[in-house]
Amino acid sequence: MGTRLGRGAATFFYRNMEESDCVVVMGSNMAECHPVAFRWPMKARVNGAKLIHVDPRFTRTSAMCDLYAPIRAGSDIAFLGGLVNYVLNSQRWNTDSFFKEYVLNYTNAATIVNADFKDTEDLDGVFSGLVQYSEKIKEWPYNGFVGQYENKSWQYAGTEAESRGWTAATQRSGEQGVGDHDRGTGQKPTTSPGASPAPPQAVPHGPPFEPLVHSMLKPPPLQDRTLQNAGTVFQVVKRHFARYTPEMVEQTTGCPKETFLKVAETILANSGRDRTTSFAYAVAWTQHTNGPQVIGCCALLQLLLGNIGRPGGGIMALRGHASIQGSTDVPTLYHSIHGYMSHPTAQKKHDTLADWLSAETVARGYWANTPKFMVSYLKSMYGDAATVENDFGYAWHPKIIGDHSHLPMFVAMNDGRVKGMLCIGQNPATSLNASVERKGLRQLEWLVVKDNWLTETAAFWQTAPEVKSGQVKPADIKTEVFFFPSAQVAEYEGSFTNTFRMLQWHFKAADPPADCRSDLWFTHQLAKRLKKLYANSTAKRDEGFKNLTWDFDPDPAREGAGGRQAVTGEPESHKILREINGYYTGDPNRHLAAFADLKDDGSTTCASWIYCGVFPAPDKNLATNRTADPPGTRGAQLGWGYSWPANRRIMYNRASADPRGRPWSERKKWIWWDGRKWTGLDVPDFAATKPPTAAAKADGIGLDAQSGTDPFIMKTDGKAWLFVPTGLVDGPLPAHYEPMESPIKNPFYKQQSSPVLKYWKRDDNPVAALGDTRFPFVITTYRLTEHYLAGAMSRWNPWLTELQPEFFIELSPELAAEKGIRNLDWVKVSSPRAVVRGKALVTRRLRPFRINGQTVHQVGMPWHWGYQGLSTGDAGNELTALVGDPNVTIHEGKAFVCNVEKA
Amino acid sequence: MPSTYFTAPPQWHWLIILYFFVGGIAGGSYFLAVLFDLFGRITDRPLGRLGYLIAFPLVVLCGLLLTVDLGRPERFWHMLIQSGTWRPMLKAYSPMSVGAWGLLGFGFFSFLSFLGAIGDAERSRWPRLRVLRPPRMLGALVAIVGAFFALFISGYTGVLLAVTNRPIWSDTPLLGLTFLVSSASTSAALLTLLGWRRRWAATGLHALANFDRLVLVFEFIALIALIVSLGSIAQVWLNAWGALLVLGVMVAGILIPLALHSRARVLSGVAVPVAAVLILAGGFLLRVVIVLSSEAV
Amino acid sequence: MAEPMGFFTDTTVCIGCKACEVACKEWNQLPATNGGRNTLSGNSYDNTRRLDGIHWRHVKFIEQFTPDRAEGRWLLMSDVCKHCVRAGCLEVCPTGAIFRTEFDTVVIQSDVCNGCRDCIAGCPFGVIDMNPVSGTAQKCTLCYDRMRASLEPACAKACPTDSINFGTIRELRAMAEKRVGQLQAAGEKRAYLYGADEKMLGGLNSFFLLVDRPEVYGLPPDPQIPSRNLKPSSAWSLLAAVAVGFMGIVSFRNRGGRPHA
């Protein structure tokens, strides 16, 4: 979504799903996994909206829907592509002026693409620029590439689409590899837009950095607003999806053609000037070797239907863990620093601040302000020590050297390249290809587990299957394990950021028992001790730590505030929030009110620019807001919590008005131009006083470079991207690839699965080749309402374990009959990695699929179990593989192959 | 499916079955004793006394069985007195509530008669005990009122089962009737057994035999009627329970004893006691089947 | 008496999340089946199986699929005590432990109940059962304690989709009628209310919107109060008493000998 719309987050708020005329839940089991949020689709349904669920299994969500479309796990792009094709060729779409008007003005449909771009149509499944991966990146051999794209040919005609070197997610991709070996061969990596040319010497170093930004202006891309030119994005897209016919959809997904067409008709009928359709997805779209492409395909469809930036329309990215959104905004992501800025890396020209800025800044669109964000961030890190002279301490900032995400880290661990691990709020011992993860843990010198329960990870040396079976003796495990009992959320104050970017403050209700401590306490105390440890170090590498500002100790007055502070040593959470929100460097009590106030000269300090404004004054924490709109009125609930950016609830909401600034329709009015400014029910996601008639300034930077009809202000051209010239490493358009493990030959192309997926080739991580008769069935993994993830938060609780007491496998009666399995029989499920035992739950909610005339059985498996707790059972993840997608390295836990036998 | 199939079984098992059986015999034998007293010959007296002597201890046993079966035995008295207000607790429309009082009442009268009987029996040995013997009229009064309680005790248990929503129990109005009749037959059988080959009981036994014959015939008809009254529900008995009812209760517990009775003179002396034992077993089985076959649904 | 209160449970919007089941257990501190070490029932996602002394709410899962999956439904329903206006349990209870509250709901007083279990057999819906911990019969109290503190019952509060609606019977019936009309109009011709009017046991103060026959949901099509059998059963018993008495008299006297003086 980020690459197509500008921000990789839910485009609207789930309460607003109440205003949808059609809700499509696809890639999620919303009713089971987000029951409370599902309240709103249900309200919509009671108001007459149509609900649709697209899922391999008939779930509790399907039970609530008007339409259920069964599809084989891993075939979403075929289905979505089919919808795109249906829409583009539908009579309604081609006659209703709304769609043309929206697409022409608000997307890059009219932009002309590089002539030498070759589509999957031309190259039978791959895009132009594919380079088979050659081991070039020496310093970090764990990136797991099998191939990579050189994306020069994907660019707009005549000009390189400006890029921020793609949000650092892609730093792990092949692209930098390309950059690298170009560098190896001496020539400058201009071929890779990832590192746009270093600033000409003429340009002085900032601050101010404005000249630098100016120097990066490129000629705007060519357009053909008639959309007739074969080179326009629109024509490219149309050709690309031409083969995604209803017949192909049926052959690939197994969804009956009639059902697919019903879905397509319903979605189209409920999109337009006066109606909006929304999509909700979660990890059944991400956990694939082409996850971001699935999501992108949905964005593409929603853009064609004019469903972005409008009430009841949009894409609801359902996030998982409480505040997982927050943990990507103020990131625990290894590849970003706060506010989705790229983490400095050794793989790009990031040597100096200027280098980083010229690689990561773009001249057009809101990201032109990157220097202000970055400098303010560095100030938050190094405080007074950060000066103009020393590049604001940029040199002290750590750099990454490759893919440090979960999978590669555990591979490195297995190779003994990782000394120790702090495991805080995670339970990897039952995570992907679990036995490999546990093997990794056994290679550690030390392991700190900070959790509320003695998880599988904390007890990996004691109760793990391989230990129980005697293959591994606890005595032979050298890892020293430390367990820190953790406090629960109700035992400390802080903020949650929910699935639609809304911060809500939670207060402390009770003291943690015994020596349980909050994660804040732990991190705070650890940091203080480390700073002490490094205080007198003279090593250059320690300067960062020495200069790190860390003043979160409560003022004596606040210590023990409210009388409830029995725990000493807790940091002052408001001081942390202040650092995140930002303040005038001169006076910490003058908080920043909005990210517009940020400066690039060090006069402002702000850790995460997107959160700037949540804490505008020392006595004004907007995350504590709790005023709801009066019942029965339409609104954005602006008085409840605080939603970044700038408390906007529907992003890109400029698109809720037509190009001239009038609401598309009375029923769907949200934001409009009142002659002087933008007003309406929400905070405009647009320059407040920029009239619809405003033209883009040719030599302008930032928002000046965009016109009054450009709603997608984070994109350089202010338009949403149907075709993505830069930002994705696996292609500018979505194409159907089979999962890495699949019993099906790709019905669309010669190319079987993503040519650039990530796979860690190891003896303990084998994968089944196409047509491996030992593993004939498709299997997917998922959640149950009754349990939570790896299970520590549910399998310890009798009130929950009695609801789902045992690990089970869901089978169709057809498959059960074929295998002579009866309901409740014990069954063995095997993948190339492992075998697990569970009880069979035979149900017609699962069904065999007809794919290309062959019957493909779909098996289902909840993955919550493990060997610790009240209800124990085999972990589903013993079966999964270390396989990931090239953009964000998410595993393919949602689609692989297996066999099922009576145990 | 009939509505009674959607209800839950109260888990009334052996203690309750035993109570139904023992209670029936207590009531029945008291009732027979009264009959002997009021209508029998002077020579029947000892057998009558025996009835009184059995009844009371059995009632005590009944109380114990019921109390032990409670989830909270220490609260047995809540059946009679409202724990909150200390007022008496009686619901005319709740068989169990009325039953509790009935049991209490029967306990009281059977106790009096028990004393009377002892007095009567042992006066020759300890003349003092004579005082226990009530004056004629009073004795008769006690006996008559007691007899009503006795009949109540032997019949209400069937009504108790009927006033529920369980399959079989609440699907026929004839359980009370059946239980009452069966109490009569079983208690007669018990007295017969106890009086067997005793000189003092000779004449009474003869009367009992006639009585038993009539009652058994009545009981047989009652059981047929019961099955018929269940209508389609009777299907739940197309299993071991049904077999037990027909073979155990109706054939072994009624028909065979009847046959033995009619041949009593011809057959060897054991015929009568064998018949009595069969009747007792049949009576017990009847309650087992009625209670457990419904619990099993 | 305050205005009658109760539940309207709209099964068509139940997502089977069981939040109501857990909320009830949490509020009433009820134990879990075998301390949580339960077994898989194999009956869809229903592993708590039925209403009983430690499950006062129970969510039912009914899978209806044709072999070819052309037709398919997964009926979800959160079952609970019906708080009958004419309540079988209350009728038979010999200790007075069961009483009707000022809200016209039916509640068992655990400190009065002595565990005779008559109410279990008396309830037409199989709602009540013993709680092994208290040794008494237990069931939904409609959160009598919360209602007295003018709080919404725990289960209704936890329900994310408003499948469980709590309120005055008057409001609830109006709401329910409206919802049925809406569903009928939307083509769901099978929608109807179960127990909303006096016909059923004088009205269920906890009534349901269903889209299939009651039996499909494990509900009696025609629930009755136990006392319906009191008169006939007693009459027949009386008859038996008379008959037995008569047989006794005939076989004890007129044996030619004279009765003792």
Ligand SMILES: Nc1nc2c(c(=O)[nH]1)N[C@H]1C(S)=C(S)[C@@H](COP(=O)(O)OP(=O)(O)OC[C@H]3O[C@@H](n4cnc5c(=O)[nH]c(N)nc54)[C@H](O)[C@@H]3O)O[C@H]1N2
């Ligand atoms: N009760 C409960 N709620 C939770 C969680 C929990 O563990 N328990 N976890 C939280 C977290 S961390 C997350 S990330 C979210 C996850 O939320 P979801 O993604 O909704 O949860 P899943 O069960 O992983 O997957 C959802 C559905 O995807 C289907 N599916 C599998 N493969 C495919 C496919 O290829 N295509 C399509 N279209 N569907 C497929 C599965 O059948 C399943 O029904 O839930 C959050 N909420």
Ligand SMILES: Nc1nc2c(c(=O)[nH]1)N[C@H]1C(S)=C(S)[C@@H](COP(=O)(O)OP(=O)(O)OC[C@H]3O[C@@H](n4cnc5c(=O)[nH]c(N)nc54)[C@H](O)[C@@H]3O)O[C@H]1N2
């Ligand atoms: N096969 C397969 N694998 C999957 C998935 C899948 O769908 N299929 N889903 C993936 C997804 S989306 C996710 S999010 C991951 C989740 O995987 P994990 O995050 O490893 O699993 P959790 O059980 O959520 O672990 C969270 C831990 O944090 C602890 N905890 C809770 N509160 C606190 C606190 O305040 N402080 C501390 N220190 N600890 C706390 C809990 O007790 C728990 O042990 O699993 C992934 N794995």
Ligand code: SF4
């Ligand atoms: S568990 Fe928490 S986050 Fe998830 S649905 Fe329930 S309330 Fe919402």
Ligand code: SF4
């Ligand atoms: S449903 Fe059963 S338990 Fe509830 S009130 Fe009615 S009879 Fe009593």
Ligand code: SF4
């Ligand atoms: S078990 Fe308790 S509540 Fe039920 S009838 Fe007996 S005394 Fe009344």
Ligand code: SF4
């Ligand atoms: S009303 Fe209260 S007691 Fe009854 S089910 Fe709901 S939570 Fe449980």
Ligand code: SF4
């Ligand atoms: S909480 Fe509501 S939605 Fe969830 S199971 Fe109970 S009744 Fe159904």
Ligand SMILES: [Mo]
């Ligand atoms: Mo997640």
